[in-house]
Amino acid sequence: MRRTKQKEAILKVLRGTRSHPTADWIYGEVKKEIPNISLGTVYRNLGLLSQSGEILELELCGTYSRFDGRRDSHYHFRCENCGRVFDVDEPVNEEIDGRIARKTGFRVKYHRLEFRGVCKECQKG
Amino acid sequence: MRRTKQKEAILKVLRGTRSHPTADWIYGEVKKEIPNISLGTVYRNLGLLSQSGEILELELCGTYSRFDGRRDSHYHFRCENCGRVFDVDEPVNEEIDGRIARKTGFRVKYHRLEFRGVCKECQKG
DNA sequence: TTAGGTGCAAAACCTTTGCCATCCC
């Protein structure tokens, strides 16, 4: 991966905030330093950086939302190869929400836990 | 929320699968029963149903991706009111991935844990 | 009766891509 001033600037913005910004917000910030940078470049670099592990893309949804008809709380496993989502049969940790609430002062309603990796079928290939 | 045959059909499809489908797949299934249903209706009903808690929308990302400049593994809290994402200072559970891997046969690389609720600032309002 | 729901189509939106110029190694 080549080092460019655009990439540096994006990284600097990202390291300098704790706000988990969107691509568009990053674009706005970087624009202050490189006025003619394009949004496409921001996206391309975010992709490169997260691919190389230098940054983290939160909640990589695939591209579209998925829905679940189960009403009980449960966890998920997402295969990074085929994109499928499986239910995981692991007891839900009931006490952790309260602990986080006490620690942070936030009102915690519930939590979402998702494992990532490669499903059985994709391991064969 | 009014009961309509479209809503019933969507719910039936969703309850009858374990595949965590996308809106578009659901649309295709429901179309078999109600050929002239529109994709807009599917989206509207999925919204209503998940709002009322009858179904679960996985990975409600807001609409766009968010990025994080931190490289170490950590957890997040997402405020359902203002949409902001915060880091949570809770030690990462290192052993759970192995346990899930043994149990499921999947290769588990890591997990993503996100708490949901209302942040301190939004509680004031 | 009437507020909420539906179909259709267009709009909105975020993200990706093609093309060509430019820059780093």
Next chain:
DNA sequence: GGGATGGCAAAGGTTTTGCACCTAA
């Protein structure tokens, strides 16, 4: 020099919305 990048703009694909017509309650 030559392949990787950048800028620009158009394309892509999912989701939302406006509007006029229904329909469940």
